[in-house]
Amino acid sequence: MPEELRELVRRALAHPHLSAALTRFSEDYRMSRARAYKGIDFEALRERIAARKAAAAEHLEELAARFAAAASARGAHVVRLDAPGDVHDYILRVARRRGARLVVKAKSMATEEIHLNAALAHAGIEVKETDLGEWIVQLARQRPSHMVLPAIHLTRADVARLFSRETGQTLEAEIPQLVRVAREQLREKFLRADIGITGANIAVAETGSLVLCTNEGNARLVSTLPPVHIAVVGLEKLVERFEDIEPILAALPRSATAQQITSYVSILTGPAEAAGGGPKEMHIILYGHRRAAMAADPVFREALQCIRCASCLNVCPVYRLVGGHVFGRVYTGAIGTVLTAWTEGWEASRGLEQLCIQCGACRDACPARIDLPELILEVRRRAAHAVTPPLAGRAAFVLIGNRRAFHAALRAAALAQKPFTEGPYLRHLPLFFTEAGKNRRLPALAAEPFRDRFPRIGQPRSARRVALFAGCLIDFVYPEIGEAIVRILNRAGLEVLFPEAQTCCGAPARFSGAPEAALANIRDNVEALPGDGAEAVVSACPTCTVALQSDAARVAQECGDAALAGRAARLAEKVVDFSTFVHRLAAEGSLRLPSGADLPAVTYHDSCHLKRTLHAAQPPRELLQSCGYALREMQESDVCCGMGGSYSLKMPEVSAAMLARKLRMIAATEAAGVAVDCPGCLMQIRGGCAAAGAPTRVRHTAEWLASLLGPAH
Amino acid sequence: MIGKFRRAAEAAGAEVLEARTPEAALATLARILKEEGVGAGGRTAVWPAGPLRQRFHPEILAQMLPGLVLEVTREAAAAAHVGVTEFEWGAAATGTLVQDASAVAQRLASTLPPVHVALLPAGAIVADIGAALRRFDPARAAFLALVTGPSRTADIERVLTIGVHGPRRLVIVLYGQEAGHA
Numbered sequence: 001m002p003e004e005l006r007e008l009v010r011r012a013l014a015h016p017h018l019s020a021a022l023t024r025f026s027e028d029y030r031m032s033r034a035r036a037y038k039g040i041d042f043e044a045l046r047e048r049i050a051a052r053k054a055a056a057a058e059h060l061e062e063l064a065a066r067f068a069a070a071a072s073a074r075g076a077h078v079v080r081l082d083a084p085g086d087v088h089d090y091i092l093r094v095a096r097r098r099g100a101r102l103v104v105k106a107k108s109m110a111t112e113e114i115h116l117n118a119a120l121a122h123a124g125i126e127v128k129e130t131d132l133g134e135w136i137v138q139l140a141r142q143r144p145s146h147m148v149l150p151a152i153h154l155t156r157a158d159v160a161r162l163f164s165r166e167t168g169q170t171l172e173a174e175i176p177q178l179v180r181v182a183r184e185q186l187r188e189k190f191l192r193a194d195i196g197i198t199g200a201n202i203a204v205a206e207t208g209s210l211v212l213c214t215n216e217g218n219a220r221l222v223s224t225l226p227p228v229h230i231a232v233v234g235l236e237k238l239v240e241r242f243e244d245i246e247p248i249l250a251a252l253p254r255s256a257t258a259q260q261i262t263s264y265v266s267i268l269t270g271p272a273e274a275a276g277g278g279p280k281e282m283h284i285i286l287y288g289h290r291r292a293a294m295a296a297d298p299v300f301r302e303a304l305q306c307i308r309c310a311s312c313l314n315v316c317p318v319y320r321l322v323g324g325h326v327f328g329r330v331y332t333g334a335i336g337t338v339l340t341a342w343t344e345g346w347e348a349s350r351g352l353e354q355l356c357i358q359c360g361a362c363r364d365a366c367p368a369r370i371d372l373p374e375l376i377l378e379v380r381r382r383a384a385h386a387v388t389p390p391l392a393g394r395a396a397f398v399l400i401g402n403r404r405a406f407h408a409a410l411r412a413a414a415l416a417q418k419p420f421t422e423g424p425y426l427r428h429l430p431l432f433f434t435e436a437g438k439n440r441r442l443p444a445l446a447a448e449p450f451r452d453r454f455p456r457i458g459q460p461r462s463a464r465r466v467a468l469f470a471g472c473l474i475d476f477v478y479p480e481i482g483e484a485i486v487r488i489l490n491r492a493g494l495e496v497l498f499p500e501a502q503t504c505c506g507a508p509a510r511f512s513g514a515p516e517a518a519l520a521n522i523r524d525n526v527e528a529l530p531g532d533g534a535e536a537v538v539s540a541c542p543t544c545t546v547a548l549q550s551d552a553a554r555v556a557q558e559c560g561d562a563a564l565a566g567r568a569a570r571l572a573e574k575v576v577d578f579s580t581f582v583h584r585l586a587a588e589g590s591l592r593l594p595s596g597a598d599l600p601a602v603t604y605h606d607s608c609h610l611k612r613t614l615h616a617a618q619p620p621r622e623l624l625q626s627c628g629y630a631l632r633e634m635q636e637s638d639v640c641c642g643m644g645g646s647y648s649l650k651m652p653e654v655s656a657a658m659l660a661r662k663l664r665m666i667a668a669t670e671a672a673g674v675a676v677d678c679p680g681c682l683m684q685i686r687g688g689c690a691a692a693g694a695p696t697r698v699r700h701t702a703e704w705l706a707s708l709l710g711p712a713h
Numbered sequence: 714m715i716g717k718f719r720r721a722a723e724a725a726g727a728e729v730l731e732a733r734t735p736e737a738a739l740a741t742l743a744r745i746l747k748e749e750g751v752g753a754g755g756r757t758a759v760w761p762a763g764p765l766r767q768r769f770h771p772e773i774l775a776q777m778l779p780g781l782v783l784e785v786t787r788e789a790a791a792a793a794h795v796g797v798t799e800f801e802w803g804a805a806a807t808g809t810l811v812q813d814a815s816a817v818a819q820r821l822a823s824t825l826p827p828v829h830v831a832l833l834p835a836g837a838i839v840a841d842i843g844a845a846l847r848r849f850d851p852a853r854a855a856f857l858a859l860v861t862g863p864s865r866t867a868d869i870e871r872v873l874t875i876g877v878h879g880p881r882r883l884v885i886v887l888y889g890q891e892a893g894h895a
Contacts, residue, residue: 025871074855132877133868151868159869179866179874186878191791207851217824217864217879224820225787242851246843257867260721261807261842264879265859272855273817275787 005326005351012322013653018153022320023661025152027636029314032258033365040250042367048247050369053305056205056239060295060304063205063238064286071208074270076282078208082289084114091116091197091230092123094283098228100125100194104186106212106219107131108199109147109308110234110287112330113343116197128189130218132182139166145324147310147332148256153323186218196222197230201307202248203237203286209269210284211245213252213262220264225275230283231268235291236304248307251367255309290342299378303338305368312362312372317640318355321657327355334362334372341379353379355654357647358511359640360612377511384513397512401520403503410476414445450479454498457486462495467534469525469575471544472504473679481679484706485540488582491709492591496538501528505539505547508645510555519559522552526567530574537571540578540702542609542616542678543645548575550613577610579677579701583619586626595628596708600672600697602629605662605685606638607678620677620701627708629675634665643684659688666696673697675704714805714838715891722808725862726875727883731835735768738888742797742830743777745884749795749828752779756794758826761785761818763799765832765888785818796822796880797830800860802848803887806841807861810885813849814858823860829880831860836892 012018056063068078081087095103103125105111117127117138129138133150137143139162144150151159160173163181171181198219202211210231212219223229239248245267253259271282294300313319313333328336329344329352337356340349353376362372400406450470466489474482486496506521525548530537539545549572556565576584585591604621611617617638625631642648642658662685666674674689674696676682686698699707719729730745732738751758757780760766766774766783774781781797782789790796798819800810810831814820823829839845842859849857864879875881 021870028871074852130878131868132866136868149868149871152871154869156870156872175869175872175874178869179877183877190878191787204851209851215865215867216877218877220820220824220858221878224817224824242846243843245846249842260725261809261859261861263725263860263862263865265809265842265861267846267851267857267859268855269851269857270855272815272820275817275821277817 002351008326009322009355009651010653012326013657017155018323019321019657021152021155022323025149026314026320029258030636033254033311033314036254036258036260040254045247045251046367046369049251049307049367050305052239052244052247053307053368054302057236057295057301057304060235060238060292063240064235066205067203067208067238067286069208070206071270071284074208075279076208076270076284078284078286080286080288082287082292084289087114087232087285087287088116088119090283090285091120094228094230095120095123095125095195098194100228102126102128102189102193103195103197104128104130104189104193104222104226105134105196106198106214106222107134107150108197108232109331110199110232111197112144113234113289114232114287116232128186128193130186130190130222131214132179132216135182135186136162139163143325143330145332146313147308153325190221190225193226195228195230196226197232198222200231200233200237201252202239202245203233204242204245205238205240207242207269209242209267211249212266212268213249213264215257215259215263217264220266223266223268227274227276228281228283229271230285232285232287235286235288236306252307252309255311255365255367294342300338300342300375302370303335303375305370306335307368309367311365311367315361315365317359317361317658318357318654321654322355328352334376335370338372338375338379341383346383349379350383353383354650357640357642357644357654359608359644361639364612377513380511380513381515397509397514397517400504400509401517403501403524406503410445411449414447414449414476445476446479448479450475450482451498451500453479453483457483459486459490459495460493462493464493465495465497465532465534467497467499467529467531467537469502469505469529469537469539469544469548470498471539471541471679473683474540478679478682478700481540481700481702484700484702485538485578487706487709488591488702489538491593492582492585497531497534499528499531503528505541505544506552506555507543507547510547510551511645515555515559518555519561522556522568523564526552526564526571529571534574536581537575538578538581539575540677540700541680542577542607542614543680545575545577546609546613548572577614577616577677579610579620579623580614580616582705583623586623593623593627593705594708595626597628599628599630601632601670602673602675602704603632603634603666603669603671604637605634605641605666605674605676605681607676607681608638608640610677611638620675624675624701624704627705629704632669632671634669636665641681641684643680645680648684655684659684663688663692663694667694671696673699673704675699675701677701715835715887717805718803718808718838720808721806722862722885725808726865727808727862727885729885729887732886732888733890735765735888738765738832738886739769739777741886742832745830746778746780746795751781751795756780757782757789757792758795758797759785759790759793759822760797761816761822763832765799785822787821790818790821790825793822793826795828795830796824796826797832798823799832801837802845803833803838804840804842804845805838809842809845809859809861811842811845811849812858812860813854813856815855820856820858823858824879827876827880828882829863829884831883831885833885833887834889835887836889838891
C-alpha cells in the first residue's frame with residue numbers, strides 16, 4: 001500500500017470526531033434500514049433489480065440508442081459522449097449560446113466524476129451546488145466523502161463557519177438556522193440561474209424518461225426554474241422498461257437513507273413546460289467513459305448494476321473508521337474501490353483495494369446483489385499484475401505454495417521463536433513470511449503442531465470416518481482446538497482421519513492476489529482429501545471451509561485447470577464447517593453432548609465467513625445453549641473483529657480500531673467467555689483481551705463443548 | 714385504504730385532513746389559509762387550475778379565499794406563502810401523492826411557497842407507487858411528480874430538518890368518498 005494512503009488512514013483515525021460520527025451513523029443505519037425493509041422480501045427484490053440491471057448492462061449501447069430515440073421524439077436533445085472533456089465542451093457550448101452566467105446543480109455523481117464544476121468555473125461561469133450537503137462541501141472546497149451524505153464528515157460548527165464566510169454574517173452553529181440560511185441563499189440562485197444541471201437516478205430506454213430522487217426538492221427546482229435543463233446521465237443508469245423503475249424505487253431510498261421513499265421523485269419524459277411558458281430546452285448527455293469497457297468485461301460488468309445507494313459504505317466496518325476521503329476518490333467505499341480502478345486507472349486507485357477487509361457485509365446489503373468483495377479481489381489481482389509485487393512478497397507465496405518447504409519453515413520458526421515469545425502477539429501464519437510480517441514479533445507457534453500430536457490420540461475404530469482439515473492456525477498455533485474436535489467427533493462414534501499431505505487452504509494467497517500459489521495449495525489438498533473412506537471433511541476454520549467449499553473449484557477454473565476444478569468441486573461436496581456438522585450429528589441423535597451446571601455465560605462472535613458465506617449463525621449458538629451455556633448477545637456480533645487474515649498486518653491501525661470496538665461490545669455483555677468458530681477471530685480477540693488485561697476467556701466453540709466431556713485422557 | 718394512506722403520509726411528516734364533499738374541501742382549505750395568515754398583510758396563496766378549482770366560480774373563490782391568486786406565474790409563486798395543487802392519485806403504502814405536473818404552474822405552486830396544500834380525491838388512493846404509476850402514460854406526461862411529506866434534509870450531522878428548499882409544511886386534504894363506497 002502506498003505510504004501516502006497509509007498516512008491518510010492514520011490521520012483519519014486520529015481525527016477528533018470523524019470515526020465517531022460515521023460509526024454512530026452506521027449503527028443507526030443498520031437498525032433503521034431493517035425497519036424500512038420490514039415486510040419486504042429483500043432477497044426477491046434484489047433478485048429483480050439484479051436481473052433487470054444485469055440485462056441492461058449487457059445491452060448498454062442498444063439501450064442508450066433506444067433512450068436517445070425516445071427522448072428525442074419527445075423533444076429533448078440527446079447526445080452519447082465518452083470523454084469527460086467532450087461533456088465539458090458540450091455543456092460550455094450550450095452555456096455560451098445562452099449567454100449563461102449562473103448554473104445551479106442538483107447532486108450528481110457523474111458530474112463529480114468529470115469534475116464539471118472546475119471546468120465551468122474555469123470558463124467564468126458561476127456554479128452553485130444546491131443539495132445542502134453538496135453546497136457545504138463546495139463551500140469547503142472539498143469533495144463529497146459519501147455518495148448520499150456528502151458532508152457527513154463535517155460538524156454543525158464547521159458548517160456555521162463556512163456559511164458565515166459565505167454570507168458575511170456571524171452564524172451560530174444551530175442547524176435549523178443554518179438550513180434556513182441555505183434556503184434563502186440558494187433560493188435567489190434558483191430564480192436567477194440560466195441553466196440547471198442534474199444527474200438521474202434511473203433512465204428508462206423505452207420511454208426516454210429520467211427519474212430524479214431528492215428529499216430537499218432541489219432537483220425539482222433545478223429542473224423547473226432555469227430555462228435550460230441539462231442532465232448528465234451515466235450509462236449504468238439505463239434500464240429497459242418503465243416498469244423497471246418500480247423495484248429500484250422500492251430499494252434505493254430504503255437502502256440509501258432507510259426511507260420508504262424520498263420526499264420527491266420526479267419522472268421527466270422530454271421537456272415539460274418552462275417556467276416562463278413554452279417548452280423548456282432540455283439536453284440529456286448519456287455519459288459512457290469507461291463504462292463501455294466495464295460492460296465488455298465479464299467480471300466487472302456486474303458493477304454496472306449499482307444503483308448508487310451507498311449501502312456498501314454504510315455497512316462497511318472500515319469506511320466507518322476512515323471515511324470517504326480516505327476510502328475512495330469520487331466514488332467511495334466498496335463500490336468506489338471498484339469504480340475508481342476503472343474511472344481513474346489501476347495506478348491512481350492503487351492501495352484502495354487493500355483497505356477492504358473482505359468481511360462481506362456489503363455483499364449482504366447490496367440491493368443490486370453485486371458481489372463487491374469478489375470484485376475487489378479481482379481489482380487486487382489485476383492491480384498486482386499491473387505493478388510488479390515486491391520480491392519478498394513473491395518469494396513468500398512461492399514458499400506458501402510448496403507444502404513441504406512451508407511446513408518446514410513453520411517448524412523452524414517454532415524453534416526460532418522461543419527466545420521471543422512473550423504474550424499472545426499472534427498473527428496469521430502464512431503471511432507471516434511476507435513483506436507485511438516484517439518487523440513484527442514472531443507468532444507464538446505451538447511447540448508441537450497438531451499433525452505431530454494427532455497420531456498419539458487414542459481413537460476408537462469406527463466404520464464412520466471423517467477427515468479433519470485443520471488449516472494452518474489449528475495445525476501450528478492452536479493444536480488444542482484440533483484435539484477438542486477429535487474428542488467431540490469420537491463421542492459421536494466417528495473416527496477422525498488427519499490426511500498429512502493437507503496444506504494451507506489457499507485463501508491467504510488468493511486474498512493477496514496470488515492465485516498461482518493458491519492453485520498449488522488447492523492441488524495438494526485435492527490430492528490429500530478426503531482420505532480413506534471419509535464421509536465428510538470437517539473444518540473448524542470458516543475461511544478454510546469457504547476456500548475448500550466454493551473458492552477452490554473457481555480458482556482452478558479461472559486458472560484454466562478444468563480437471564482440477566472438477567476434482568475440487570467433488571471434494572467441496574464433502575466439506576462442512578465444524579458447528580454445522582456437529583449440530584447435524586446432535587439433531588440426528590448420533591451425538592449426545594452432556595449439559596453442564598453452573599456454566600459461565602458466554603457471548604458469541606460471528607466470524608464473517610461463517611455468518612455471511614456459510615450462513616451458519618445458529619448452529620454454534622444452539623449447540624452452546626443446549627449444553628447449558630447462557631448466551632448473552634453482544635451488539636453487532638457479526639461485525640468483523642478486524643483480523644481479516646493478513647489485514648491485521650497490512651493495516652494494523654484499522655485492525656486495532658475494529659478490535660477495540662469489538663472488545664467494548666464484548667465487555668458490555670459482562671459475559672465471562674467469548675465463543676468463536678474461527679481461529680483467526682480467536683487469535684485477534686484473545687490477543688486483544690489479554691493486552692487489555694480482561695479476564696474474558698476466548699475459546700473456539702469446539703473447546704467450550706469439549707470442556708464438558710471431562711479431562712482428556 | 715384511507716387509513717393506511719393517512720398513517721404513511723403522517724409518518725412522512727404530512728398532515729392529513731378529510732372533507733366529505735368538494736364544498737367541505739373548500740371550507741377546509743379556507744381554514745388552512747386563514748391559519749397561515751393568507752389574506753392578511755399582503756400574504757398570498759396560489760392555486761393553479763385543477764378539477765376541484767374548476768367546480769367553483771372565481772368570484773366564490775375570491776370571496777371564500779382572500780389572498781388567493783389564480784394566475785400562477787413564477788413571480789406569483791415565488792411570492793406566495795401557500796401553494797395549493799391538485800393531485801390525481803395517492804399511494805397508500807407510502808403516503809405518496811402523484812400528479813402529472815407537466816404544466817409548470819403545478820410545479821411552481823408546489824415547490825416555491827413554504828406551505829403546500831395538496832388536494833386529493835379520496836377515491837383516487839391506490840395500493841402503492843407502482844399501481845399509481847401504471848395509471849400514467851409517460852409519453853403523455855412530461856413531468857410526473859411524486860410527493861411524500863415535506864421537503865427535508867439530514868445533511869448537517871444527520872439531524873432531520875424540515876423545509877430546506879421546498880415546503881416546510883404539507884397538508885393533504887382528502888375529499889369525497891373512498892373508492893368502492895356508494
